[in-house]
Structures are given as C-alpha cells and as structure tokens.
Amino acid sequence: MFLPAEKITPNIALPIILLHAFTNIRDHEMDKHSKPTKAPLFSFHIELTYCKIPQYFLHYSGSQTYFSLNQRDKKMAITKVYIVYYSLYGHVESMAREIQKGANSVPDVEATLWQVPETLPGLVLEKMKAPGKADDVPEIKPEQLVEADGFIFGFPSRFGVMAAQSKAFFDATHDIWATQALAGKPAGIFWSTGFHGGGQELTALTAVTQLAHHGMIFVPLGYTFGSGMFEMEQVKGGSSYGAGTFAADGSRHPTELELQQAFYQGKYVAEITRKLMI
Structure with a gap:
C-alpha cells in the first residue's frame, strides 16, 4: 500500500520503520563474500532500523515530521553579529547603535554591541573633555571574537587611519590570527572623520588590511544603498566601503541620512552573514 508523503506522521512512521526493518533484513548492505556476523540479531535489527529512519522521517519533504525538524533547526541556528567599535565623543557610538538596529531587523540574527578598551590615561581624557563610555556596552576581549559569525x-579616523585604540585591539588578536580562527567570516567597517579630507576613504582602505590578514571576507556596501549614495545637497559621510559620518569640531552629529545608511549597513551585513550560515 502506498501512503502519500504528507500523510506520514510520527505515529504512522515508527510502525512502518519497525515493520520494514524486521521483514526486509536482506536489504541490509553487507558483503556477500563476508562471513556472517556474530552480532546478536537484535543489534542487527536496530542498525537496519537506524538506516531506514532518514527515509521515512526526513526524506519526504511534504511530511509534517520533515517540516517540524527542519523548521526547528532553522530557528535554533541564531546568527551572531558583533558590532565592535571605539568612540571618543559619541559619533561612532551613535552610528553603532543604528547599525545594531539594522542588523537585528533581520530574522534569526542577534547583533551585539562591544567596545574596544580605552588606551588613553584618565587625565588625558579629562583634558580632552571626553564624555564617559556607555555603561550598557561591555568591553570585548580579542578571544571573544571567535564566538561571532560576522x-x-x-572607529574614528586619526590622521587617515583608524584610531590607535582600535589598532591596539587588532594588534592584540595575535593568538586567533595564528590559528586563523576568523578566516571566512564576513566583516564590514564604518567610521567618523572630522571633514572631507580627514580620511573618509583612506581610513576604510587602511582598515581592510586588518581583515585581510585574518582571512575575513570584507563586505562593502557598494552602491546598494541606492539614491542616498549620490546625495549632493547635503554633507554626508560614508562611501562604497561602508557607512560614515563627519564630526567637524565635535559639535556635528550624524544626520538622518547618515543614520539611515548605518541602519542599512547593519541589515545588509547581517543578511550576508546569514546567507553564509545557511
């Protein structure tokens, strides 16, 4: 009797498996020239039953069992995206929070904010009138990077390259670099500069080397952000390499368009990371 795949349920499948196992022992794959096994017949039946389980429980995509198992696996596979940043005056932090929102808008993605450790002494930070760090964002250790999927x-720009705090953090990743633990994982970048000539593209270009030596896959925005990439009526940071903003003398904060691009980048990189996971 033929039973349609969609009608096969766990209650029906198990008796079928057992019946098939105990009445079709000859189907078992064994060398006809080999000596008969001395294993108990019961063990033989169990082995055969195990071999037949995928055929009934997993093979029929129309069955409820197949659907339940596969949907469960997809739901359990959460993609972790780490947003790791350094921010002195809050500009990069504002972008990071928007990027997190964008990444978390992708189903089955969990985006987490992390700060790299500060390297400047407290007295120097006080003279620079730097505000305190965000209390709700923990500092990350290099070895924690291996936990993420993307x-x-x-970072802010300093003389055309990433800030020393971010570079110091990358320099501390020697152990995971030695094992190439991050190889094949996707990564994007975003930044803040003082003005147009402050390193909007140079900061991105010099940062890519950090990813390359770890074997990570650089995920640029390209021009996927659409018309926002060609905005000429207002000052806008960012480029095809990633989202960006201008801080000017420190009084300027990310504009609505820059925040939109940051949100988009978070969503875009999270989607790419998710695709690579499946």
Whole structure:
C-alpha cells in the first residue's frame, strides 16, 4: 500500500520503520563474500532500523515530521553579529547603535554591541573633555571574537587611519590570527572623520588590511544603498566601503541620512552573514 508523503506522521512512521526493518533484513548492505556476523540479531535489527529512519522521517519533504525538524533547526541556528567599535565623543557610538538596529531587523540574527578598551590615561581624557563610555556596552576581549559569525567594526579616523585604540585591539588578536580562527567570516567597517579630507576613504582602505590578514571576507556596501549614495545637497559621510559620518569640531552629529545608511549597513551585513550560515 502506498501512503502519500504528507500523510506520514510520527505515529504512522515508527510502525512502518519497525515493520520494514524486521521483514526486509536482506536489504541490509553487507558483503556477500563476508562471513556472517556474530552480532546478536537484535543489534542487527536496530542498525537496519537506524538506516531506514532518514527515509521515512526526513526524506519526504511534504511530511509534517520533515517540516517540524527542519523548521526547528532553522530557528535554533541564531546568527551572531558583533558590532565592535571605539568612540571618543559619541559619533561612532551613535552610528553603532543604528547599525545594531539594522542588523537585528533581520530574522534569526542577534547583533551585539562591544567596545574596544580605552588606551588613553584618565587625565588625558579629562583634558580632552571626553564624555564617559556607555555603561550598557561591555568591553570585548580579542578571544571573544571567535564566538561571532560576522562583524562590523567602527572607529574614528586619526590622521587617515583608524584610531590607535582600535589598532591596539587588532594588534592584540595575535593568538586567533595564528590559528586563523576568523578566516571566512564576513566583516564590514564604518567610521567618523572630522571633514572631507580627514580620511573618509583612506581610513576604510587602511582598515581592510586588518581583515585581510585574518582571512575575513570584507563586505562593502557598494552602491546598494541606492539614491542616498549620490546625495549632493547635503554633507554626508560614508562611501562604497561602508557607512560614515563627519564630526567637524565635535559639535556635528550624524544626520538622518547618515543614520539611515548605518541602519542599512547593519541589515545588509547581517543578511550576508546569514546567507553564509545557511
């Protein structure tokens, strides 16, 4: 009797498996020239039953059992995206929070904010009138990077390259670099500069080397952000390499368009990371 796949349920499948196992022992794959096994017949039946389980429980995509198992696996597979940043005056932090929102808008993605450790002494930070760090964002240790499936790194520019705090953090990743523990994982970047000539593209270009030596896959935005990439009526940071903003003398904060691009980048990188996971 033929039973349609969609009608096969766990209650029906188990008796079928057992019946098939105990009445079709000859189907078992064994060398006809080999000596008969001395294993108990019961063990033989169990082995055969195990071999037949995928055929009935998993093979028929129309069955409720197949659907339940596969949907369960997809729901359990959460993609972790780490947004790792350094921010002195809050500009990069504002971008990071928007990027997190974008990444978390992707189903089955869990985006987490992390700060890299500060390297400047407290007295220097006080003279620079730097505000305190965000209390709700923990500091990350290099070895914690291996827990993530994808990354988005953010930093302010210092003389055309990433801030020393971010570089110091990357320098501390020697152990995971030695094992190439991050190889094949996607990563994007975002940044803040003082003005147009402050390193909007150079900061991104010099940052890519950090990803390359770890074997990570650089995920640029390209021009997927659409018309926002060609905005000429207002000052806007960012480029095809990633989202960006201008801080000017420190009084300027990310504009609505820059925040939109940051949100988009979070969503975009999270989607790419998710695709690579499946």
